Amino acid sequence: MNEDIIPGLKEVLRDTTADLELEFEDNQLCGTFVSLRNNSAYNFWTFFPDGTLDGQRGFAIAAYGQPPSIVEPFMVDEKKITPQLVIFWISKRLRAQKSALKGTN
Numbered sequence: 001m002n003e004d005i006i007p008g009l010k011e012v013l014r015d016t017t018a019d020l021e022l023e024f025e026d027n028q029l030c031g032t033f034v035s036l037r038n039n040s041a042y043n044f045w046t047f048f049p050d051g052t053l054d055g056q057r058g059f060a061i062a063a064y065g066q067p068p069s070i071v072e073p074f075m076v077d078e079k080k081i082t083p084q085l086v087i088f089w090i091s092k093r094l095r096a097q098k099s100a101l102k103g104t105n
Helices: 006-013 083-096
Strands: 017-025 028-035 041-047 058-063
Touching: 006 017, 006 028, 006 083, 041 083, 058 083
Parallel strands: none
Antiparallel strands: 017 028, 028 041, 041 058
């Protein structure tokens, strides 16, 4: 996770976020960033309860300092999980949060 996903995710999000911090701990990829779209801070979590990319996965996002309102299933239809696929789906999910990242529809 630290070698495969975090550097790639930082690269993908660098033009849409500021103060991006990512860490993998306790089977969670945790991220904090300031949106360049609205200058607001956010937290997100990608959960890997089984400790592997192939096990169950979940995702949550919240305004900084607030608990997530829901933990949603993440990448449920994907059969073969690669680090590149995780990076793609995290960035896609963050862009779907229209208030969070610029460059959304």
